[in-house]
Amino acid sequence: MGAMLSSRRGAPRSEKSRQAILDAVSSQFQERGYASLTIEGVAAQAGVGKQTIYRWWSTKSDLVAECLLEGRLFPDRLSLPDTGDLRIDLIDWVGQIFELMRDPAGRGLVTSLIAAATANEQIGQRLRETLGGHQSVLARLTAGVEAGQLSPNRPVAELSEALVGALILKAIGGGGTEPQDAVLLVDAILS
Amino acid sequence: MGAMLSSRRGAPRSEKSRQAILDAVSSQFQERGYASLTIEGVAAQAGVGKQTIYRWWSTKSDLVAECLLEGRLFPDRLSLPDTGDLRIDLIDWVGQIFELMRDPAGRGLVTSLIAAATANEQIGQRLRETLGGHQSVLARLTAGVEAGQLSPNRPVAELSEALVGALILKAIGGGGTEPQDAVLLVDAILS
DNA sequence: TTAATAATACGCAACGGTGCGTCTCGCTGA
DNA sequence: TCAGCGAGACGCACCGTTGCGTATTATTAA
Structure with a gap:
């Protein structure tokens, strides 16, 4: 015992x-x-x-x-920046991910991660938290609320989920990943 | 010739x-x-x-x-209703999908579809359009704009993408799928 | 009109190849 | 002493391909 x-x-x-x-x-x-x-x-x-x-x-x-x-599967250059301007930071971050996804190899990396997630719930959760940057997006949104850049009564958890989900949907189903699409997507989320 | x-x-x-x-x-x-x-x-x-x-x-x-x-992979009971009330319809539809995902078999069906989508771009597009209801969500949102239930300058394409993406993220990464979560998600999208 | 022929799809069975997961081997080192 | 190690053989499942003999069809020739 x-x-x-x-x-x-x-x-x-x-x-x-x-x-x-x-x-x-x-x-x-x-x-x-x-x-x-x-x-x-x-x-x-x-x-x-x-x-x-x-x-x-x-x-x-x-x-x-x-x-x-252990963070060995992809570079951490996809970190969400924090310049103080929430909108610019998100557009920048989404733009980086779109740029990765425009490269076939990069897109393959993302779809492979999604494929792995469908086979293992633990991977799905970790993907959601780490790669998807769910936690960091959430934190960044929360910081944006405190900085007065986002209305306090916006449901940040759901917005974060919607943003990361849209990235995944674009990765598997196509959809625009040009720089201006990053602007459209972020503005849609932030309303 | x-x-x-x-x-x-x-x-x-x-x-x-x-x-x-x-x-x-x-x-x-x-x-x-x-x-x-x-x-x-x-x-x-x-x-x-x-x-x-x-x-x-x-x-x-x-x-x-x-x-x-050919629509043989899942029942069409997941059709997006149209009672005239956009918010209620979306909550109802998301709630149906959440109900399916709470059942392990139903969730397996969804994750299998996502897995298939990572292996075949055509599946991804079709998933986005058909199962995800992207087109129907998009159409429903557009109808909502015309009915005055949604501001005309809302980017309906991106909102639809975000909503469907959030569903996929929940399917692979967990996340709440209780009835009240459907309300939270839809309200977050509709702001 | 009718029979022969050619082209194609079919069910079936077998093939070599690959990766799986299990199972022994000795060997090494704490 | 004994659990972990590298190595690799084993049976299995499935892959994608190939060849066989048979059905089904359109073309051609008698």
Whole structure:
């Protein structure tokens, strides 16, 4: 009962292997996308036995989820700026994402993340919070309310959800991703 | 040149087989979801050779796309009502979708559609237009403008995108789908 | 008119290939 | 001493392709 921490014999988990596996997942994900990422490919690139992967992760989506949790799957250049002007900041951020999505590889990255999210709820939540910037958008909207740039009675949580959702819809279903579309979208949300 | 319609020799395409295949796709999609739907399973259930499938469709996603195009993948009970009151109609419609998503099977259906959309842009567009009800939402919003229930200078296309996007985000990332959440979301969109 | 021929789609079965997830092997190191 | 390790063989499922023999159809020739 309780914690029996010290009574384990034998070798502990190899942190080196773990890192090599997660590095390989990140690399393969960006090169080939989620659908054609394979456990065997990851094991080969990481120089690791398959069993070492299956010992610690049960599915491909679990593996990708842990990568996402550690922020290895995409660059953090997509951070939401904060210049004090809420509208400009959002347009800038949405514009950056649109620019990424105009590049086929970048769009593939986004759709792969969405595909992974459909396979693993944890990824979906993390995507919503991290990549989608849901939390940061939410925080930024809240800050905008405090700065008087947004009416205090606007439902910021729902607006954030709608904004991020529109990005996802554009990623999977097409729709304009030109710079002026960022302006239209943000203005529609901010009304 | 032009249309040489009648000058083909040999047996024409079997409409019976085509229907059997699309029926099987629809059935398998709803039973097992997009990820674990297989061509071989479809062929077996349809009583058809695999080659008959590969002759007319090149990929699994193409197959699913055609099913979606013909409206066989989900019931049409999700149609957007039109009682004349825009807000009530939208809340009602979003509420129906939320109800579907609260059922694990229904949510699986939606996430499977999203997964299929990440594999096939055509599916994405159709999803956006048909299931997402993008067109009908758009039409309904436009009608609302004409009825004076929405300011004429609201960007209805972007609002529609945001609303449908929020539904998708909730499907993949969680988020509240209780009846009152439908009210919050619709009111956020309509401001 | 009628029979032969050519073109095409069909169901079926088998193929090599790929990746899955499980399962042993020795080996290493705490 | 013994759990984790790299390696890799195994059976399985499904992929996409190919060849077979048969049906169905339009064209052509008798």
